Each structure stands twice: as structure tokens, then as C-alpha cells.
Amino acid sequence: MTLSSFLCLVFIFQFLFTSPSLSLSSDGLALLALKSAVDEPSAAAFSDWNNGDPTPCGWSGIACTNISGEAEPRVVGISLAGKSLSGYLPSELGTLRFLRRLNLHDNAFSGVLPAQLSNATALHSLFLHGNNLSGAIPSSLCTLPRLQNLDLSKNAFSGHIPEHLKNCKNLQRLVLAGNKFSGEIPAGVWPDLRNLLQLDLSDNELTGSIPGEIGTLISLSGTLNLSFNHLSGKIPASLGKLPATVSYDLKNNNLSGEIPQTGSFSNQGPTAFLGNPDLCGFPLRKSCSGLDRNFSPGSDQNKPGNGNRSKGLSPGLIILISAADAAVVAFIGLVIVYIYWKRKDDENACSCIRKRSFGEEKGNMCVCGGLSCVGGVKSDDDEEEEYEGGEGEGEGELVRIDKGLSFELDELLRASAYVLGKSGLGIVYKVVLGNGVPVAVRRLGEGGEQRYKEFAAEVMAIGKVKHPNVVRLRAYYWAHDEKLLISDFISNGNLTHALRGRHGQPSTNLSWSTRLRITKGTARGLAYLHECSPRKFVHGDIKPSNILLDNDFQPYISDFGLNRLISITGNNPSTGGFMGGALPYMNSSQKERTNSYKAPEARVPGCRPTQKWDVYSFGVVLLEILTGRSPESSPTTSTSMEVPDLVKWVRKGFDQESPLSEMVDPSLLQEVRVKKEVLAVFHVALSCTEGDPEARPRMKTVSENLDKIGT
CATH class of the missing domain: 3.80.10.10 (Ribonuclease Inhibitor)
Incomplete structure (x- = not known):
């Protein structure tokens, strides 16, 4: 063997047994191939990719885990x-x-x-x-x-x-x-x-x-x-x-x-x-x-002799239309005559007037043409007279929208009142009537003296909404210096408290089945407001504090239609409201910041609310129920349970395929059997929070999809 051959052999052995790259695992060698395939690798991306390491598990961008049967951690990401x-x-x-x-x-x-x-x-x-x-x-x-x-x-x-x-x-x-x-x-x-x-x-x-x-x-x-x-x-x-x-x-x-x-x-x-x-x-x-829709080469419409069948109107149809026109004209005439004689009768009528503020003790009695009313009490049977009265009518009257709740105005005014909440939507009291039934009474303000008819029409429309997941309005009182709304009292607070506790501590009662019940009930109530209510209401302010809960955690949507009533009475509506709920007083520093629940297009001043706004807000509420995290962000405090943009945070988690355990409320992790249901609700929430309003489903569709989950 020549000296040169011997030295070459020594060099090869030295390389094989001392080269640091050979100490690297097989996964590391494959990754070095990626590094070599990159043109002029960025120092930031590969600065710690050292071929002298035993494994690549500490390298930037590399994830490893222990695999059963393997002696060392293997690259998984x-x-x-x-x-x-x-x-x-x-x-x-x-x-x-x-x-x-x-x-x-x-x-x-x-x-x-x-x-x-x-x-x-x-x-x-x-x-x-x-x-x-x-x-x-x-x-x-x-x-x-x-x-x-x-x-x-x-x-x-x-x-x-x-x-x-x-x-x-x-x-x-x-x-x-x-x-x-x-x-x-x-x-x-x-x-x-x-x-x-x-x-x-x-x-x-x-x-x-x-x-x-x-x-x-x-x-x-x-x-x-x-x-x-x-x-x-x-x-x-x-x-x-x-x-x-x-x-x-x-x-x-x-x-x-x-x-x-x-x-x-x-x-x-x-x-x-x-x-x-x-x-x-x-x-x-x-x-x-019609021609474009029904045209086909073999249809009867294209056969000879049928070409003029759709032209013009038949004589019988012309006679029928003429008769219908005459009937409409006659009906309008009867209505005009009826209104004329009705107003003549009303000129001799009188109203029962009360001019006392909520909280005083004595009532009064007045008798008007054989009709007696204590404290100006009326029922919804008198709704027609409300709309037909003059400007002064309706003053000082308690109008019962629901006959099932029987009470007198004096009884309401004498009862002890407890403040539940205070905001730009009025002060809310809990009042226990003489029969032991609690009601929520909201004081709206003192303005709007000349807009009684408009106010009454709005209240009556709200009062006609009857759904098991919507707070019922039972009565209202109108006077120049006092305007009250009387609704059901819901005894177990609201969803905000259920999720975060009354003192910032999460509730221990919200199991997955309870949360699913709340989401389904809220969706049904909101779908009813959108599709079936007399006015096809847009709520405009869906958030956890407006979802009230009873002792069985059945949800009730509150505060719909209030902004319109507040504008009629001349006050400036704000974002907080507690119609029917058991809520403590909230100072200005504690008020909920509702921009986090509003759809992107709703944050532009002057835009008119739409039902798709409500769909987006409901989607954010769903994400809060699922994650246990609040979409609020405070300029002075920050906790791990607050996410400035909850929607983006969840979407990023799904895009990066983060484990479900990193997104879902930790208190739900033990309920392994509901993982599929949780994922299904996540998908519903993400469809509700699409940025494009047209891409969001109708609330009726959302409700139907939620009802299928867990059945």
C-alpha cells in the first residue's frame, strides 16, 4: 500500500468516526437537506440548526414528540x-x-x-x-x-x-x-x-x-x-x-x-x-x-296554435277584476264613515288622568261615562281606543297588555322597589306585587309628551311578542312626568354572570348540556324575533348581559325594541339594558363594551341595524360560551380570559389546527364525549361571524342547525 493510499484511508476513517454531522439523528439529516435546498438561507430561520446537535428537536420551527417504540423523540411538525x-x-x-x-x-x-x-x-x-x-x-x-x-x-x-x-x-x-x-x-x-x-x-x-x-x-x-x-x-x-x-x-x-x-x-x-x-x-x-323559465323544445307552448294562448286577459278575468275594484272602493268608504262617527263619539269621552311619580302611595278614582277605572287602569281590550284618542288621551294610564297578570296601579306604586340596574335605557326595579308575583319595572324618562300614539304603537308591537325564550312585556304606564314598562322578572341573572360569576369568578354550574340548552333557546328566541314577530324585529344589541336565565338556566332575550322607545321619550340610548333581569347596579367603569359583539358593518356610525347584525353578535356569544373567554378588552386590566378579538383568535386556532383543548373552556375538557358536539357548535359560530353579511346564515337556519346537535 502506498503512503498516499494509507493517508487517504486514515482520512476516511477519521471522517466517519469524528464528523459531528453523523451524530445527528436521521430526522435531523432530512431537515438539513431542506436547509441545503433553500437559496441563501435566512439567518433567522436556520441560525440554530446545528449539525452537531444529537436531535433537531430544539431547532426553530421544529416540533417533536415521543413515539411509542422509538428510542428518541421524532419530528412531527x-x-x-x-x-x-x-x-x-x-x-x-x-x-x-x-x-x-x-x-x-x-x-x-x-x-x-x-x-x-x-x-x-x-x-x-x-x-x-x-x-x-x-x-x-x-x-x-x-x-x-x-x-x-x-x-x-x-x-x-x-x-x-x-x-x-x-x-x-x-x-x-x-x-x-x-x-x-x-x-x-x-x-x-x-x-x-x-x-x-x-x-x-x-x-x-x-x-x-x-x-x-x-x-x-x-x-x-x-x-x-x-x-x-x-x-x-x-x-x-x-x-x-x-x-x-x-x-x-x-x-x-x-x-x-x-x-x-x-x-x-x-x-x-x-x-x-x-x-x-x-x-x-x-x-x-x-x-x-315565464317564457325563459318554461321553454323547452318539446313543450306545448311551442306547438302551432298555442302561440297566442298567453296574450291578453280573458273576458271573465276582466269582469272579476272590475268587481274586486268596486268592492275595495266600497270598503274604503265604509272605513271613512266609521272613523268619522267614532271621532264624533270620542269628543264626549274623558280620560282617567294620574299625575304621580313611581313610588308614591295613593291612587285616585274617576268615573267617565259609566266606565270606572282605578288609577287609570285599562286592559288590552281598550287598545283600539288608545289609537283613536286625541293628543291628551293616554295620560296617566296603566295599560295591561296581558290579561293574565292582574294588578292595579296603586298596588304597583305602593310596593317596595329594589334597584336592579341603571343605564341610558332607564332605571330597572324589582317590584313584588301583592299576590307575591315579582315584576321588573323600567323607568324610561320624562320626555316625549307629544308622541303618545307613537309610543303606544311601539309598546303594543313589543307586547305582542310571545315566545318562551323572550322576556314578556306585561303592561305600561304613560304620563307626562312618568313612563314605565312592566315585564316579567327573570330570577337567575344573565349569561355574563353565569360565564364569569358575579365577582369575576367563573360559574361552576355551566356544564356542556346547560350551555347547549342556552344556545338553542337563545337561537330560537332570536329566530322568532326575526321571522315571526309582528314587526320582524332587529334586536341590535345581542350580548350576554341581554340573555337572562331562570333557575333552570332557560334563556330569555331582553331589551329588544327599547332603543326606539327611548328615542321617542327624548332620552339618549346607550348600550346597557336590563329589562326583566336580576342585575346589580353597574357603574360606568363596569359597563360592558359592546363593540366586541357588533358586526364589522355595525361599527360604522349611521348604519341602519339589520338582522345579519344580530346573527354576527350571536356568533360572538356562541364563541364566548364555547371558550369561556370574553371578547372584551380593558385599557387598564388584562386577564388570560380576555381576548381583544375573539373571532380572529378562534379562526386562527382553526387555521393552524390548534388542539381543541387550547380553545375550549377548560371546565369542559372533562366532558370528552361531547367533543363532536363542541366542534359542531364552533362551526355554527364561525358561519355566523363571517365578515361578509351575505355569507352569514339566517337566524332560522342557525337555530335549526343547533337543534340538530346533541339529539
Whole structure:
């Protein structure tokens, strides 16, 4: 052996046994391949990636865990998002057998997605959005048995959307938006993806029609986004079979025909269909003509001899319309005559007037044309006279809206009153009547003397709302110097106290079943106000302090319609109100900051409240019930239970797939059996808190979806 050969052999042995890189674990060596594949690696991203370490578990962006049967911790997560890294993805990443999450989004990686990633059989989440990756999706990707989240959006992937995606049977999120995919959406993929929660194929170059098989995605939630493509043809009616919580985004395509009116289509707003000039029908303002809707090549309408059948009106129909017009004119005449004689009779009437403030002791008696009333008491049978009276009528009168609650004004004024709450919506007292029944009495103010009719009409509309989850208004009193609302007294405080305790300590009574009961009842009450109440009320101020609870933790919505009444009486409404509730006095430093519960569009001054405002606020309340965290933020105090933007915090947790234990109220963690129910309510809450009002469901839909949970 020559001397040079001997020295070479010595060098090789020395390298093998003393090289520090060989002390690194196999997972660490695979990660060094990633570091080498990055162009001019950022010092901040790889500064502590030292090849002399025994394991990579202390490196930035690397997560490890102990695996049963393994001698050392194994790499389960790579998170290097938003590091401005460029280069390519090395095939060595596939050797990380226990890798679960690969999070490299918002960088500048280019090249293709290596097919060898399929060797990382534990991989369940692949977040590569916001890079410059190109080529096709490798067919081997769906051999990953646990793949649940695939987000390849905002890259340069091209070709057809592959049929082999149907093999990703555990896939929950498929986001391919913002690429260069072309061709038709394959029909055979979707029936096999029974677990898919999110589908986003927007901003590509897709053509052809929307496959009706997408309607088989029974687990879909959130938004089905097919916008900004070149899709054409009619919208398949089978999409209406998707869950009611699904919102559509089909805008900026070439779709045509009438929008289906079945199933989940009834919950969509117009923004879902904009940018399709040939679409018509509800909710767009472009109607479909009868000819366009019913035309078909073989229909009777197109046969000879039928062309004039729809032209003009038949003589019989003309006679019927004329008779109806005459009947309407006669009816209007009778109404005018009735009002004239009614007012003539009212000129000789008198009213029972009281001019005492709430809390005085004596009543009075007056007799007017054979009608006696103590303290000016009237019942809802006299509602018609209320509206027909003159400007002075109604002064000093106690009007009972509900006959079931029998009491006299003197009885109310003599009873002891306890202050429950005080705000810009008036002072609220607890009053126990002579029969032992407690009521809540709100003093509204002293103004509005000239607007009695308007006030009475508003109160009567509120009084007609009768629902087991809405506080009942029982009576009201009007005088120049006193205006009172009498409602049911709800004995167990409100949801704020139930969640946080009366002194900032969380309640121990709110089990999951109790919280679910509160959410369902509140949703039913709010849906009733929106859909079934006489005025289709918008509450405008849904928050935990306006959700009252009885001793069985049944919820009651309070304070709807009060802002309007306050404006009539001339006072300035504020955000606090406690109609019917058992609430302590709150000083200005303790008042709830309601901006955290308001929808984004509701925070713009001068905007008119809408029902979608209430849906958003209810969604925030749901998140507070689920997390136990308050969306309030105090400028002077901060606790771990306060989150300045609860909605963003929860959405970030779901985007990053944070463990449920990090988001849910710790007191619920022991109730393992309800994990599926908790997740279902989270999804409802997130749909309610969509930033786009049109993307939020109707409250009726929210209530129906909550009622399905836990049954």
C-alpha cells in the first residue's frame, strides 16, 4: 500500500468516526437537506440548526414528540411559514416517517411537489399556499392514509384537477384557489369525499359546467367557492342538498339560467351570484320571464296554435277584476264613515288622568261615562281606543297588555322597589306585587309628551311578542312626568354572570348540556324575533348581559325594541339594558363594551341595524360560551380570559389546527364525549361571524342547525 493510499484511508476513517454531522439523528439529516435546498438561507430561520446537535428537536420551527417504540423523540411538525425562503422542496422530506404537519406557506419555494412526500405516511396537514410551486399534483399524494388538510392555493399549479383526489377519503379541507388549473371540474371525485368540510377552487381557469355531484358533500360547511373561473351552464339544483350552513360563492363566471330555489339556496344573498350576466331569479334583482323559465323544445307552448294562448286577459278575468275594484272602493268608504262617527263619539269621552311619580302611595278614582277605572287602569281590550284618542288621551294610564297578570296601579306604586340596574335605557326595579308575583319595572324618562300614539304603537308591537325564550312585556304606564314598562322578572341573572360569576369568578354550574340548552333557546328566541314577530324585529344589541336565565338556566332575550322607545321619550340610548333581569347596579367603569359583539358593518356610525347584525353578535356569544373567554378588552386590566378579538383568535386556532383543548373552556375538557358536539357548535359560530353579511346564515337556519346537535 502506498503512503498516499494509507493517508487517504486514515482520512476516511477519521471522517466517519469524528464528523459531528453523523451524530445527528436521521430526522435531523432530512431537515438539513431542506436547509441545503433553500437559496441563501435566512439567518433567522436556520441560525440554530446545528449539525452537531444529537436531535433537531430544539431547532426553530421544529416540533417533536415521543413515539411509542422509538428510542428518541421524532419530528412531527415543520413550521417555517412567512420566512421569505426560496429554493425547492427536497425529496428527503418523505423520509420523516412521523411528520404530521408541513407548514411552509407564504414563502417563495418553486419547482414541483415531490412525489416522495407520500412516504411520510403520518402526514395529515400540508400547508404550502402562497409559494411559486408549479406542475401537477402528484398522484401518490392521496396514498397518504391520514391526509386531512391540503392547501395549495396561490401557487402556479396547472393541468386538470386530478381524478385521483377521490382517493383522499379522509380529506377535510381542499383549497386549490389561485392557481392555473384548467379544464372541467371532474364529477367522479366528490361522492367519495364524505368528510370534506371546505372546498375552494376559485380563481383558476376552469371551464365547463358545475358537476351536480358536488351536492353529495354532506359534511361541507363554510363557503363553497367556485368564483372567478369560466364555468358555464345552469347551476345544478342538487347543490341545494348541501347543508343549510353552506354559503355559495359562484360570482364572476359565465353561469346562466334561473337560480334554483330549493334547499340551501334559500339562505344565499345576491353577492354569491354576481358577475354572471345570464343568471336570473331570486336573490338577484333580475327576474326570469315565464317564457325563459318554461321553454323547452318539446313543450306545448311551442306547438302551432298555442302561440297566442298567453296574450291578453280573458273576458271573465276582466269582469272579476272590475268587481274586486268596486268592492275595495266600497270598503274604503265604509272605513271613512266609521272613523268619522267614532271621532264624533270620542269628543264626549274623558280620560282617567294620574299625575304621580313611581313610588308614591295613593291612587285616585274617576268615573267617565259609566266606565270606572282605578288609577287609570285599562286592559288590552281598550287598545283600539288608545289609537283613536286625541293628543291628551293616554295620560296617566296603566295599560295591561296581558290579561293574565292582574294588578292595579296603586298596588304597583305602593310596593317596595329594589334597584336592579341603571343605564341610558332607564332605571330597572324589582317590584313584588301583592299576590307575591315579582315584576321588573323600567323607568324610561320624562320626555316625549307629544308622541303618545307613537309610543303606544311601539309598546303594543313589543307586547305582542310571545315566545318562551323572550322576556314578556306585561303592561305600561304613560304620563307626562312618568313612563314605565312592566315585564316579567327573570330570577337567575344573565349569561355574563353565569360565564364569569358575579365577582369575576367563573360559574361552576355551566356544564356542556346547560350551555347547549342556552344556545338553542337563545337561537330560537332570536329566530322568532326575526321571522315571526309582528314587526320582524332587529334586536341590535345581542350580548350576554341581554340573555337572562331562570333557575333552570332557560334563556330569555331582553331589551329588544327599547332603543326606539327611548328615542321617542327624548332620552339618549346607550348600550346597557336590563329589562326583566336580576342585575346589580353597574357603574360606568363596569359597563360592558359592546363593540366586541357588533358586526364589522355595525361599527360604522349611521348604519341602519339589520338582522345579519344580530346573527354576527350571536356568533360572538356562541364563541364566548364555547371558550369561556370574553371578547372584551380593558385599557387598564388584562386577564388570560380576555381576548381583544375573539373571532380572529378562534379562526386562527382553526387555521393552524390548534388542539381543541387550547380553545375550549377548560371546565369542559372533562366532558370528552361531547367533543363532536363542541366542534359542531364552533362551526355554527364561525358561519355566523363571517365578515361578509351575505355569507352569514339566517337566524332560522342557525337555530335549526343547533337543534340538530346533541339529539
